[in-house]
Amino acid sequence: TVVDAKEYFEYTPGVLRAFVKPCHLDALTFTLQPVLERKMGVKFIWGEVKALNGTEKTATVKFIWGEVKALNGTEKTATVKTMFAGTDEIAYDYCIVCSGCNFGPFKPMGESLWFPTVHEQARTVSDWPHIDERF
Structure with missing residues (x-):
């Protein structure tokens, strides 16, 4: 699985x-x-x-x-x-x-506007919580 x-x-x-x-x-x-x-x-x-x-x-x-x-x-x-x-x-x-990798070196979760996080916990501290690439 x-x-x-x-x-x-x-x-x-x-x-x-x-x-x-x-x-x-x-x-x-x-x-x-x-x-x-x-x-x-x-x-x-x-x-x-x-x-x-x-x-x-x-x-x-x-x-x-x-x-x-x-x-x-x-x-x-x-x-x-x-x-x-x-x-x-x-x-x-x-x-x-x-776990893969993220490319944003200036953010704690490695996210960037071009690659926002998809994980629920990380989205609570994200600068872009409204961008959800899962859907």
Whole structure:
């Protein structure tokens, strides 16, 4: 099982080209679920691991996905009703933490306007809490 706070992969070094040639974005990104589940036989959960219990080998996961209730056209935002407001426990045999990296050297969480944090706890201290790249 793979748990990730973003539902897609992005090849970041190629993003600048997509700014001048938007159709190139499809070559730089892909949705994780079809690749992981169909090609690799691994379950994908769009969520955030909130805690790990090494003794019991469980992870506390908060699901991110939800149902869009309304689109706010002028503000370009969406009102989302979360399907799972709480958390769930997932058992594991092995736990591999792949935290990635952020490129903002002047912020404690490494975020920048071009790469805002997607993690709930970090968003509380973010300079850009309104920018949510998960949706």
